[in-house]
Amino acid sequence: MRNVLTIAGKEIQEGTRNRWVLATTLLLAGLALTLSFLGSAPTGNVGVNKLDVVIVSLSSLTIFLVPLIALLLSHDAIVGEMERGTMLLLLSYPIGRSEVVFGKFLGHLAILAFATLFGYGAAAAAIIAAGNEIGSGSWQAFASMIASSVLLGAVFAAIGYLTSAVASERTTAGGIAIGIWLFFVLIYDMALLGALVAAQGRAIPTGLLDLLLLANPTDVYRLLNLGSRGASALSAMGGIADHAGLSPPVLVAALALWTLTPLGVATLIFSRREL
Amino acid sequence: MNETVKMAGVSKRYGNATVVGDVSFGLHAGETIALVGHNGAGKTTLIKLMLGLIRPTDGLVRVLGENPATGDFVARQRLGYLPESVSFNMALSGRETLRFYARLKRVDIAAAEELFERVGLAPEAVDRPVRTYSKGMRQRLGLAQALLGTPRILLLDEPTSGLDPALRRSFYDLITELRGKGTTVLLSSHALTELEGRTDRVIIINNGVAIADGTLDDLRRIARLPTRISVKLSQMDVAPRWANGGMKWCRNEDGVLAAEVLPDRKVPLLHDITADAALISGLTITEPTLDDLYAHFLRTQVTK
Incomplete structure (x- = not known):
């Protein structure tokens, strides 16, 4: 465990040194602030709590940005260190390969959590500063939005390690990572939508729809944040969320599974890999 | 140990x-x-x-x-x-x-x-x-x-x-x-x-x-690499007695004789050469370098 923390500490140290932490926090804060001010214009006087609107806009932002940031951080983690030659030295130390992977994962997760918390927190702070009153239910939704955003980041970080453990070159890992991002964030939903249209209103079995939604971590995230409470009315997800029989615990479990499986496989592949 | x-x-x-x-x-x-x-x-x-x-x-x-x-x-x-x-x-x-x-x-x-x-x-x-x-x-x-x-x-x-x-x-x-x-x-x-x-x-x-x-x-x-001995003669046209002792001597235009000598024959030869000190004006002994030694082992492995 101490080794894991040492590795995580070094990742955070490197992240702060090469401005990754600063850059991602500023990016998320900047976009969150923009969305929270601009995003409130179209709603006019609908009467919903303003933070709920922000949650909807920030969730959409998260789906695009957080997986990308997580993949950018993680795709380099194993193959990059191998290429630079630092992995060879590290593995000559009394440390297991799984400790290396988990330590790096923990470090990157801390960076992501910091950036999300402070980036999105800036938006919430701005709303309070503007003199809006926010109910406790909305705060809860906001907190769970941030927590699930970090969890979504964890999923894609884990997938990033898997590509990093498989790829023999850094550029390959980068290419695969971009492909994975495109697939889950853009292509998958379009294909799903296309399939629904092609079905021409025929009822799709709930079980199949659930399965299709759980097969994409970004959809799980979407259901988790947009499918409930005040947010569902504001987003297009309400209809699907009602249809699908997935409760928040199931969704969180799905995200956890999406994290642990790639991470486990990445560790396994990395352990077998010869330097 | x-x-x-x-x-x-x-x-x-x-x-x-x-x-x-x-x-x-x-x-x-x-x-x-x-x-x-x-x-x-x-x-x-x-x-x-x-x-x-x-x-x-x-x-x-x-x-x-x-x-x-x-x-x-x-x-x-x-x-x-x-x-x-x-x-x-x-x-x-x-x-x-x-x-x-x-x-x-x-x-x-x-x-x-x-x-x-x-x-x-x-x-x-x-x-x-x-x-x-x-x-x-x-x-x-x-x-x-x-x-x-x-x-x-x-x-x-x-x-x-x-x-x-x-x-x-x-x-x-x-x-x-x-x-x-x-x-x-x-x-x-x-x-x-x-x-x-x-x-x-x-x-x-x-x-x-x-x-x-x-x-x-x-x-x-193990390698028994030869030592290179070169002798500068004091007079150009002299053929010293030791120069026909079975070794292959090369003479260049400056009157320098050079030969490669196996380790066991090195000392007797040097003894002969220095016996008549008037004949020679210079003597250089080049022991095989480590690079020669290394090259020797690589060569013997190839021929094996």
């Missing part, structure tokens, strides 16, 4: 390519061993096998009595490694880098920082990012991390390549000091020349096979 590293019939193959073929040797405490071979001869692979980073296809590797590829890393605690062209994270400073490795090896931070002085890394450089380091400074930092936790075995992969002579010298001084303390030091090199007087034992590796193993004197004896 107790054995610290044992290799018994170790082979490593990648597909059809044999990188290391049936290598056996034992390394002992307080011994300095040079692993000599071309680039790509299998030196680094042997070191990686000792580190447990790769597993042998055949044979047995034991480091401090443990299998390095499976053990619970107790052996690695007492093992220092300096990779060939060592690299560190560029953004961190030397101090941060060494602290990180000290934590992994459970070495006291204060004790670790004393190593900066020992390897001669200037105090003002310690807190600068590694990005700004020269090759020599990086190598010093690499050596500092290898020395963490007073290792019983030091594996140094081409430690002096690219270092200036002064640095090389201080480097070997450090190794001599460690040898006195009973550390096994294995250094790999592609040149034998700089190892003269530095090592107890030389293992020559070619194409993954150990083709020679012994002290430099042993190797010289």
Whole structure:
């Protein structure tokens, strides 16, 4: 465990040194602030709590940005260190390969959590500063939005390690990572939508729809944040969320599974890999 | 002497390519061993096998009595490694880098920082990012991390390549000091020349096979390389008596006679030559260099 923390500490140290932490926090804060001010214009006087609107806009932002940031951080983690030659030295130390992977994962997760918390927190702070009153239910939704955003980041970080453990070159890992991002964030939903249209209103079995939604971590995230409470009315997800029989615990479990499986496989592949 | 590293019939193959073929040797405490071979001869692979980073296809590797590829890393605690062209994270400073490795090896931070002085890394450089380091400074930092936790075995992969002579010298001084303390030091090199007087034992590796193993004197004896003797005559047209003693003398236009003499005939010949000192005005004896020795072993292996 101490080794894991040492590795995580070094990742955070490197992240702060090469401005990754600063850059991602500023990016998320900047976009969150923009969305929270601009995003409130179209709603006019609908009467919903303003933070709920922000949650909807920030969730959409998260789906695009957080997986990308997580993949950018993680795709380099194993193959990059191998290429630079630092992995060879590290593995000559009394440390297991799984400790290396988990330590790096923990470090990157801390960076992501910091950036999300402070980036999105800036938006919430701005709303309070503007003199809006926010109910406790909305705060809860906001907190769970941030927590699930970090969890979504964890999923894609884990997938990033898997590509990093498989790829023999850094550029390959980068290419695969971009492909994975495109697939889950853009292509998958379009294909799903296309399939629904092609079905021409025929009822799709709930079980199949659930399965299709759980097969994409970004959809799980979407259901988790947009499918409930005040947010569902504001987003297009309400209809699907009602249809699908997935409760928040199931969704969180799905995200956890999406994290642990790639991470486990990445560790396994990395352990077998010869330097 | 107790054995610290044992290799018994170790082979490593990648597909059809044999990188290391049936290598056996034992390394002992307080011994300095040079692993000599071309680039790509299998030196680094042997070191990686000792580190447990790769597993042998055949044979047995034991480091401090443990299998390095499976053990619970107790052996690695007492093992220092300096990779060939060592690299560190560029953004961190030397101090941060060494602290990180000290934590992994459970070495006291204060004790670790004393190593900066020992390897001669200037105090003002310690807190600068590694990005700004020269090759020599990086190598010093690499050596500092290898020395963490007073290792019983030091594996140094081409430690002096690219270092200036002064640095090389201080480097070997450090190794001599460690040898006195009973550390096994294995250094790999592609040149034998700089190892003269530095090592107890030389293992020559070619194409993954150990083709020679012994002290430099042993190797010289086995190789029986000729010594080159050239004599400058005081008069151009004289043919000295010793010049027709079965050796092949070449005469060049300056009146210099030169021949290659086997070790056992060297002393009698020199005796003959110097018997009539009036005949000669100069005498040069060129012993075979370590490079010649190395080339000899590579040649004999090819013809085998």
